[in-house]
Amino acid sequence: MSANYEVRGNVAVITLDNPPVNGLGYETRKGITDGLARAEADAAVLAIVITGAGKAFSGGADIREFGSPKALAEPDLLSVIAQLEATAKPVVAAIHSVCMGGGLELALGCHYRVASPGTQVALPEVKIGLIPGAGGTQRLPRVLGVENALNMIVSGEPVKSELLAAAPGQKLFDKLIDGDLLAGAVRFAQEKADARPLPLVRNLKVEHPNADAYFQFARNTVGAMAKNFPAPLKCVDAVAASTKMKFDDGMKFERELFTALMFTPESKALRHAFMAERATTKIPDVPADTPVRAIKKVAMIGAGTMGGGIAMNFLNAGLPVVILEMKQEALDKGVGIIRKNYDAQVKKGKLKQDKLDQRMALLSTTLKYDDLKDADLVIEAVFEDIGVKEQVFKTLDEVMKPGAILASNTSTLDVNKIAAFTKRPQDVIGMHFFSPANVMKLLEVIRGEKTAKDVLATVMALGKTIKKTCVVSGVCDGFIGNRMIEQYSRQAGFLLEEGCTPQQVDKAIEKFGFAMGPFRMGDLAGNDVGWYIRKRRYQEKPNMRYSKTADLLCEMGRFGQKTGAGWYDYVPGKRDAIPSKVVTDMIEKHRADLGVTPRKISDDEIVHRLVYSLVNEGAKIVDEGIALRASDIDMVYLTGYGFPLHRGGPMCYADTVGLFNVVATMKRFAKNPLDDAEFWKPAPLLAKLAAEGKSFS
Numbered sequence: 001m002s003a004n005y006e007v008r009g010n011v012a013v014i015t016l017d018n019p020p021v022n023g024l025g026y027e028t029r030k031g032i033t034d035g036l037a038r039a040e041a042d043a044a045v046l047a048i049v050i051t052g053a054g055k056a057f058s059g060g061a062d063i064r065e066f067g068s069p070k071a072l073a074e075p076d077l078l079s080v081i082a083q084l085e086a087t088a089k090p091v092v093a094a095i096h097s098v099c100m101g102g103g104l105e106l107a108l109g110c111h112y113r114v115a116s117p118g119t120q121v122a123l124p125e126v127k128i129g130l131i132p133g134a135g136g137t138q139r140l141p142r143v144l145g146v147e148n149a150l151n152m153i154v155s156g157e158p159v160k161s162e163l164l165a166a167a168p169g170q171k172l173f174d175k176l177i178d179g180d181l182l183a184g185a186v187r188f189a190q191e192k193a194d195a196r197p198l199p200l201v202r203n204l205k206v207e208h209p210n211a212d213a214y215f216q217f218a219r220n221t222v223g224a225m226a227k228n229f230p231a232p233l234k235c236v237d238a239v240a241a242s243t244k245m246k247f248d249d250g251m252k253f254e255r256e257l258f259t260a261l262m263f264t265p266e267s268k269a270l271r272h273a274f275m276a277e278r279a280t281t282k283i284p285d286v287p288a289d290t291p292v293r294a295i296k297k298v299a300m301i302g303a304g305t306m307g308g309g310i311a312m313n314f315l316n317a318g319l320p321v322v323i324l325e326m327k328q329e330a331l332d333k334g335v336g337i338i339r340k341n342y343d344a345q346v347k348k349g350k351l352k353q354d355k356l357d358q359r360m361a362l363l364s365t366t367l368k369y370d371d372l373k374d375a376d377l378v379i380e381a382v383f384e385d386i387g388v389k390e391q392v393f394k395t396l397d398e399v400m401k402p403g404a405i406l407a408s409n410t411s412t413l414d415v416n417k418i419a420a421f422t423k424r425p426q427d428v429i430g431m432h433f434f435s436p437a438n439v440m441k442l443l444e445v446i447r448g449e450k451t452a453k454d455v456l457a458t459v460m461a462l463g464k465t466i467k468k469t470c471v472v473s474g475v476c477d478g479f480i481g482n483r484m485i486e487q488y489s490r491q492a493g494f495l496l497e498e499g500c501t502p503q504q505v506d507k508a509i510e511k512f513g514f515a516m517g518p519f520r521m522g523d524l525a526g527n528d529v530g531w532y533i534r535k536r537r538y539q540e541k542p543n544m545r546y547s548k549t550a551d552l553l554c555e556m557g558r559f560g561q562k563t564g565a566g567w568y569d570y571v572p573g574k575r576d577a578i579p580s581k582v583v584t585d586m587i588e589k590h591r592a593d594l595g596v597t598p599r600k601i602s603d604d605e606i607v608h609r610l611v612y613s614l615v616n617e618g619a620k621i622v623d624e625g626i627a628l629r630a631s632d633i634d635m636v637y638l639t640g641y642g643f644p645l646h647r648g649g650p651m652c653y654a655d656t657v658g659l660f661n662v663v664a665t666m667k668r669f670a671k672n673p674l675d676d677a678e679f680w681k682p683a684p685l686l687a688k689l690a691a692e693g694k695s696f697s
């Protein structure tokens with residue numbers, strides 16, 4: 001039973017006990033209703049307190065139950081709340097630490113609520129594409145007023161109990177209790193033992209002097225902000241209903257909205273991302289209790305684009321960082337950029353000046369390897385050249401203390417080869433950050449053949465400290481993200497050859513929800529980066545077909561924003577991408593050279609060719625064990641490549657479309673003589689799942 005029962009004097013205390021946050025799983029719900037029945041039956045009990053053990057009152061639904069029949073088993077949360085309201089003895093919720101989602105709805109079903117200051121209170125359902133489904137949208141406006149309630153429901157953000165308790169006219173909390181909450185709650189319950197009739201939130205009135213105008217305003221604002229997500233507007237509808245409908249009708253309406261949202265692809269995508277994020281930390285052969293090495297000081301090799309950004313992550317987390325470069329000028333430049341980034345944050349009011357000073361004080365620079373020897377972790381971010389990396393790692397092997405972790409930020413090179421430059425390959429790992437490294441959430445953690453388990457566990461834990469989403473990848477060319485993007489870029493090239501303009505491709509995929517299309521992205525990152533990689537890659541794979549348009553572009557010196565011209569034209573000092581006649585002419589000439597008659601290509605075809613190229617390569621990556629699970633690939637794309645969140649990532653999107661349909665479309669693409677039939681051959685895992693009617697998840 002995940003709820004405990006005891007009697008203190010004449011007060012029954014029901015304590016939710018389902019670590020870590022007292023999620024309202026079946027056993028906990030049953031524990032509450034059994035406790036209520038027992039208290040009702042005991043004549044010596046005059047009042048009841050409900051509280052939570054450990055670190056929370058309750059964090060809401062038990063996510064471990066998601067999708068299982070247990071989640072719906074009676075008593076469901078609505079029945080628990082109905083039983084609370086029907087209890088003839090006063091029930092007091094004693095709220096502390098965390099009171100969220102179903103936990104708050106449960107508390108709102110009690111006759112009274114007392115709370116500790118500092119409690120985080122929230123209805124976060126909107127974050128997984130839902131609205132509160134157990135009365136939250138009907139009861140919260142009754143105790144906090146329409147506007148405060150709607151703000152909380154539509155944002156999903158937690159608010160501290162003392163702030164809520166200070167809201168004028170609030171009825172959420174009957175009392176804030178400093179010190180021993182349970183003792184205070186029991187005393188409060190004793191005071192209310194004879195109070196009759198018992199107050200119920202459902203009987204309170206909800207009023208707003210200007211309801212129609214207010215809700216119109218709310219709909220406009222929320223609609224503009226929520227673009228691809230239906231749930232926020234439904235929050236407005238549900239709260240509006242609380243002002244117009246009788247309580248029970250409002251509850252029915254809330255349930256209808258909740259159930260409909262449950263089946264939307266957007267909510268499925270958000271719930272998938274929520275679970276996928278948690279899954280990334282699970283590595284089957286590296287259990288959660290694997291010991292980790294202490295990381296108290298970090299060294300960086302290279303103060304370029306990546307080195308500076310990576311260093312900021314550790315400074316932000318309060319870890320000292322020493323950066324090594326070949327020349328003083330490079331150090332000065334790198335440190336200057338770090339300072340400029342922090343200054344910009346101060347100007348925007350996002351960082352206090354004293355924090356900036358603290359962070360900069362943690363940073364030191366050097367030209368001598370000797371100064372790195374007390375670091376526990378060193379991250380190399382020098383030029384992407386195996387010869388340069390070899391020299392760096394051989395030196396690191398000589399100078400770093402035993403047990404130090406040696407990491408490379410390489411985006412394409414073989415981490416096993418890099419490890420073999422040292423006599424301690426077990427201490428070598430890839431830490432692949434994304435640019436700008438101080439902003440992007442993704443960190444691909446590259447596990448080499450010989451990487452020790454505790455090194456992997458340490459880097460995963462450290463990734464969490466610096467607030468990254470860490471995804472483990474095996475060693476292969478491009479790892480998870482860039483290996484997939486290669487196929488995506490190849491398709492983008494074929495689309496140009498067959499008749500698209502760069503702007504048409506970008507627009508189509510941006511309409512699908514990508515933050516940026518492949519050509520605008522290329523201009524931002526620098527087209528020369530891909531050019532350099534292609535020279536190596538296609539030398540190794542001479543039979544791999546790809547469009548030469550990107551090479552022709554680079555031969556014209558159009559590397560992107562940094563050279564003032566790329567797939568688009570740019571006006572100096574501005575980032576707006578202007579369609580380019582020079583580029584269109586180049587593409588047309590290339591088509592003519594190939595003897596291709598251009599055709600009109602639909603947005604739908606563009607999107608599916610780009611996205612399914614990711615899906616097919618993703619399936620190979622899972623099959624080969626490079627990624628631990630399909631959902632890890634989704635996290636890579638959601639957090640590192642601007643894949644639209646409301647689609648849940650490429651693999652989740654493919655599941656939503658249905659793998660059978662994905663494969664059927666790929667077979668159609670394979671028949672296009674200008675495309676590459678080999679390209680569209682379904683990966684074995686994809687073909688198998690599609691044939692069996694299964695999905696990646």
Ligand code: NAI
Nearest residue numbers: 302303304305306325326330381382383384410411433435
């Ligand atoms: P960058 O050219 O901006 O910076 C490299 C820095 O390393 C330069 O400041 C250079 O002076 C320094 N350097 C070169 N050889 C050195 C040596 N032997 N000792 C000390 N310092 C040395 O390059 P960027 O873009 O920062 O890339 C660095 C690494 O990060 C590469 O391996 C790259 O593939 C990888 N990477 C780059 C990403 C990007 O978007 N730029 C994204 C993810 C990884």
